[in-house]
């Protein structure tokens with residue numbers, strides 16, 4: 001690990017101070033939090049595996065309705081990576097902060113369940129989850145676990161045990177509305193928090209990207225940790241352009257052990 005620059009060290013200490021002073025801290029996480037766990041950011045596209053198909057097209061509700069087998073073929077390598085992925089140091093540090101009462105909730109754009117695998121409890125999943133599947137015909141909801149191995153290993157498309165129709169993973173596809181309950185909860189957290197930390201999100205996907213603005217408008221402090229700048233870096237109290245898996249554990253260490 002390369003030692004932090006003096007500026008980054010100062011920024012980490014300042015971020016830790018904000019956490020210690022905060023009474024209601026919320027974390028917003030995006031794809032960048034899971035890339036150190038080996039999960040590619042399929043929305044950014046343009047590289048390797050994901051350049052064969054256009055995610056906006058193949059991972060859309062329209063494609064799923066007319067040709068679910070195309071969606072599942074595209075989704076299989078991603079599901080495989082998610083199935084085998086382990087939480088990284090950033091996920092673990094956030095879980096520790098929550099246990100210590102320093103974080104109220106995590107709002108995530110990720111569908112990989114890595115926050116929960118790391119032990120985080122209050123996780124608001126804005127883009128749905130891979131833990132459950134819902135029938136496209138009769139809306140029967142099913143635990144995804146028994147279907148995952150046959151799908152990942154043999155490409156078996158999950159079918160409804162009640163009516164035989166295709167089961168859709170409860171992840172939000174392009175062209176689909178965000179889950180309403182999660183969206184209301186996330187907005188409430190954004191309005192009530194006195195500190196929001198954005199981690200591994202470029203804040204490009206609306207409406208989630210607007211949540212930190214809601215927090216700022218009500219006087220909350222803002223920390224942004226992402227390897228690229230976002231539209232709100234100019235308004236953040238602390239903005240660190242570094243690897244989340246190195247910076248977040250360093251902040252947690254300062255918060256928890258001084």
Ligand SMILES: [Zn+2]
Pocket residue numbers: 135136137138139140160161162163164165
């Ligand atoms: Zn069904």
